[in-house]
Amino acid sequence: MLIAIWEIISRTGSVPSYILPAPSIIIYSLFSNFSLMGRHILVTVYETLVGFIISVFLGIIIAIIMDGLPFVKKVIYPLLITSQTIPIITLAPLFIIWFGYGYLPKIIIVILICFFPISINLLQGLGSVDIELINLLKSMGASKYQIYKIVKLPASLPSLFSGLKIAATYSIMGATIGEWVGGKDGIGVFMLRAKYSFATDKVFGAIIIITVLSICLLKLIEFIERKSMPWVAYEKNDTLGEQI
């Protein structure tokens, strides 16, 4: 419906196409430029995935360390919060100066954006595990490692995945911001070039690509979430009834 109205407005010429191109034109330009965009998309996806995977490991490790060693948490936690109050867009030029125009500064930006929600969510999950479950294992004389492996980590999987989903939606954006500030290729660079040449249809095309990529990443994580937590599917089911 919205798209139909948009199409009609653009077609009647009441808004010039360099401001709001019709959806059909956007789709057309998307397909005709796809071979050109392909390279840029691959670069952005590469930066995002590398950054995201590093963030996952970094986020998990930092969360576990903070949970296991309270004095480390006292030191790191305020630093983490402070680091998140610095707008990433102001840091991006710094990274370009320090690390050049290659993939590294983009990957670092993705990491900075992604690891925080992963780490904080997991930390919260680890902290809210049922104390009685932990006591049960303690009463058996279980080691710290066993308590993490058997109870704490599986119990905080739902929190970890909600962190991962937040991170996933930001990750492509992070890479794009990095490319915007300075780079040779990537969707951000493509957008910038399209903007300079007033190729609004291409800018919209890039937005669509970014959205689609973000959704794909989100869906992938939801898929892994379902596969790694098969018990959740049973939680709302009825029990088998009293079978004594």
Added chain:
Amino acid sequence: MPNKIEVLNIKKSFGSLGTIENVSVSLEKNKFVSILGPSGCGKSTLFDIISGLEKPDRGDIIIDGINCIGKTGKVSYMHQKDLLLPWKTILDNACISLQVKGLRIRQARDKAGTYFNLFGLSGFESYYPNQLSGGMKQRAALLRTYLFSDDIMLLDEPFGGLDAITRRSMQLWLLGLLKNFKSSILFITHSVDEAIFLSDRIYLFSKRPAIVKATFDINIQRPRDYKTFTSAHFNEIKEKIINLLQVE
């Protein structure tokens, strides 16, 4: 016969709240001993102390002749809640205690699997806890407890959350099961019927801060069955206990 557990003059308070004033309990080998008392009288705290999770302010816990204050892993402890891990199948839940003791998961599954029939759980090995009924969950939790240590078991109101009918059949089932085992059991309940039906001895606790108010040796002959509940001897003891509870 040497006592499996000897609880000597335990005192415990949390801040200004006196939970246990002075309690001594002993559990003989292969006996079933119940601790009966009003809610919140420190029964569970006593179990936390015996299992080593909490340290008493005063007193000793002697397990098999050794002082075990603050030492975990000596006895198996079943909490009031089933505490089954929702992300593990029933079989893997039962295996936890074996894994903590250092068995590999494959060996643990083999060993745990052989008990499923005895615990009325065969066929449900690959089910998740949320798919099972309350009675089955409690039996799975009991199996996990048993697999950790079949020697001394602390059972904290294992049937507390079940409905009356399920509860009765679980009591009968437990008695049948124990005929095959050589376990010594310390059992918490606040059901007078349950305590008399299952036990060789009952310690009656007072309100908080708890002391042992009375001790009853139950000499109703075994095997006991559902008729035990209505026998004259049973009701005689029940009347005595209820009278004592009334005094408070």
